[in-house]
Amino acid sequence: MYKNKKINYLRTYKNIWLVGGYIRDSLLDKITKDIDFVTAGNTKKIARKFADKINGSFVVLDNFNKTYRVVADDEIYDFSKMQGKNILEDLSRRDFTINAMALSFITYDLRLTNVIDPFNGLSDIKNKVIRCVSEKNFVEDPLRLLRAYRFAGQLNFSIERKTKGFIKKYSHKLKNIASERIQNELFLMLELSDSYDVIIKIYKAGLLEEIMPELVKTLNTARCYYPKMGLLGHSFYALKTLENFYASDFKNIFPKFYKKINTHLEEKLSKTAKRKTLLKLAALLHDIGKPKSAKKIDGRLRFFEHEEMGCDIINIIGKRLKLSNNEIKYLKTLTLHHMRLGNLTSAEKLTDRAAWRFFRDLRDDAIDLIVLSVTDAYTYPKGKTRTLHKIIANKLLNKFYRQKEKIAPIKLLNGFEIMKTLKIPESPLIGKILKELEEAQVLKKVKTKKEAEKFIKCLYKTKKNLYNDC
Known part of the structure; x- marks a missing residue:
């Protein structure tokens, strides 16, 4: 199992938990560089102190909701204030069972007996299943409708039947999500090696029509x-x-x-x-x-x-x-x-x-x-x-x-030299002359700087692309 040595600095805290994707990916023997924490204490103080300990950069993501980020090397550590009265309430507000697990830093030992798993995420990881924690969590953040398919494609998991039903039921709510978040999720899907399969599935679920209705309208054309x-x-x-x-x-x-x-x-x-x-x-x-x-x-x-x-x-x-x-x-x-x-x-x-x-x-x-x-x-x-x-x-x-x-010959004259030779001021005409000169070089009608000067003088005089006269 992969362990991140830097986070050992946090073991002195009793009110902090590892949550989400780090636990999931560690159990799948995947290395992850995005690590999430939930704290019941002073989140900002903990994150800033951690940044100092590992020589990382401290970033405020959202002061109102108390979310902060520490970046060190190519690793990202996100710290969030606990949602609810305790860790179980916090996990109940998460998207999928495979992400609704936590690990206390009192132990920081990823043996299965130490993982806090109120929604059977361990079983769903074993069976390769994407299952929502609750229906209302899709309503609270409809971006999770897309995330379900992205996680399924990323992990090669299947979305269970009831969750699929909720996704179809609430597909129209994607309209309420900030465009930047949808764009980010779409790009994450397209980064997958088999994004074709994911795009087909979000089309069948009615989600693609909410993102790009213009594309779906090409059906049957x-x-x-x-x-x-x-x-x-x-x-x-x-x-x-x-x-x-x-x-x-x-x-x-x-x-x-x-x-x-x-x-x-x-x-x-x-x-x-x-x-x-x-x-x-x-x-x-x-x-x-x-x-x-x-x-x-x-x-x-x-x-x-x-x-x-x-x-x-x-x-x-x-x-x-x-x-x-x-x-x-x-x-x-x-x-x-x-x-x-x-x-x-x-x-x-x-x-x-x-x-x-x-x-x-x-x-x-x-x-x-x-x-x-x-x-x-x-x-x-x-x-x-x-x-x-x-x-x-x-x-x-x-x-x-x-x-x-x-097809890309070395320039015989630059813009300044053209202005000097033709005794003209800077203008869009210079760019046009440069293009004509480059094409003449490609056609081997101009080979030397002297020939280039003669060519542009003739071109400027005629104000036409009459190569044969030049």
Whole structure:
């Protein structure tokens, strides 16, 4: 069993208990770095003294409710004031039986006989069951409706029948929860290796409709193309396909570049989410504009401009869930351009110019878009669509990682030099000229600084992209 040596400093207190996930995870032989305490004494004083003892940082989470945090190294210790007259009343207010256990610091010995377990959490851990402590606890904090499925996915447990009934009964109460809390829970779900299974279950429980009604509305749209559940089924399958790629580390799809891609997707795009997590959300939302754009043209259902319409819907979802500006921008960029790689498959050859424009427009998100586009293609049966997407994707990656000088040439002139050469002030025109110059370099029309100066003079004079005249 895992023991945290730092918390031995607290053994002198008689009015403090270890609670929640630390006990659960220790009994499951899992290492946890989030540790919760309940105190009947001066919570703030105890937490601050503990912070001093372990050289940690003391943070006030909520002075009114007396909750405090101590951070040391990569470990988090949360201290809360006891809710109720005693530890049993406090545990009765918790979400699930597996989290409603406590251990007194008089012993701090995780033998089963020392665990305070009024709701048979030990038995539920043994039987891998998620069971609510009481129905009213869902009413008091409806976020627990989502947490039930997240814990089930995280621990590979099953939610018992009565608890499932309560979740369906109170699913509408998610509307009352702060968006930031829902966003956090959604990201925790998407971080799971099998978030597809969890998303399917919260859909069936009626919870997904409360979080992203726009996504659920795609149900049965375009069944002529997507027989199983329409576009919603396609979106779910895109998530599943992406997770299958993650599980294989992309070795079969991108055999020469899978290590670089995995490293790229591990990058944090925001304070709360990695690229690989947000890419899962992009897989779910990439076609969300199709129902609004659907039109029958010459007897065929078409979705012209669904990318732009999808971006508008993502903007609404992102703001409602309080996503950061960077997260919303990322999702909109991938949605707007998710057909672009497919368009390249119809060309006879992937030119340096086409590759340059692809990476110029997508910038840091280009790799993510390649992964999303191939994922989308692999939701279709084996055949030409899959093959061509895989070929073009690997050609783009080859140009990016092995022939970068062709699609990202070294700058021959900077903005200041352009202003000096053309004798013009700083303005948006400088950026436009830089782009034209870079494209001319990609096309090998400009190779030296002298040629670059001549090119921009001609370009500025004509005010057109007449390369042949330059």
